[in-house]
Every structure is written in structure tokens, then in C-alpha cells.
Amino acid sequence: MPTDLENLIEESEKFSKLIRKQLNPLLAHDKRMTMAQLEQLSLDAKEYCLVTPEIKRLYVQLANCHDWLQKAESMLSEECSLKDLDKLIKLGKTLPVHLGETFHKLHHRSKQAFDLQGRIYLSFKSNKTRNTV
DSSP, X not given: OOHHHHHHHHHHHHHHHHXXXXXXTTSOGXXXXXXXXXXXXXXXXXXXXXXXXXXXXXXXXXXXXXXXXXXXXXXXXXXXXXXXXXXXXXXXXXXXXXXXXXXHHHHHHHHHHHHHHHHHXXXXXXXXXXXXX
């Protein structure tokens, strides 16, 4: 095998290992890459002639992150159901990227909604017992 081809394969394998390490879903949330770093990694991947499964996974994860951010922005600007908000937060936790302020805003909105739901429930429960006594 020609040495150029061997070098190309070796470089692609090293880059694939780096991608695997960066896209590890078990990595602590605060130690994950930012969107800018993920996009830069995607641009770096285009330099390689060989497209490994890890590079394909990188492109899929980048698209998933962009989709998540679009959905999150729309949920922050519009009314949404608590169930949809909870699903989006759970999906955000599985992404290999630190989603930053957007994730925290969604999480805070969800927490406020759950608190309000609990207060409403308690209010109805206390009104029910007042009427029967």
C-alpha cells in the first residue's frame, strides 16, 4: 500500500478517535463542546478524503443540535405544552453539546411551569376541602 494512502488512513483514524471522544454522551454536561466547537470540528472533518462512520455521526449530531436549537428558540418565544417542553429538555440532555444559556432558559421555564402546576393543584385541593366542611 502506498505510504500516502497509509498516512491518509492513519490521519482519518486519529480524527475519528477525536470525534468519538468529543461526542461521548457520558461526558459531563459542562465538559461538552459548544456549538461553535462542534461546527469547527465539522469543518475540520471536510478536510479528510475518507468519510468514516464517526464523521457521518458528527454531521448527524450537528444537524440534531441545530434542530434542537430551532425548536428551543420557538418554545421560548411562543406558548407550548409542558409535555413538549419536558421532551425537548430531555432531548437536549442527550446531545453531545453544551447548549448553554438556551438550555438553562428552557430548564428554568419548565421548573416555573411545574411549580405553577403544583400551586394550582394545591389551590384546587384546598378549595375542595373548604366547600365540603
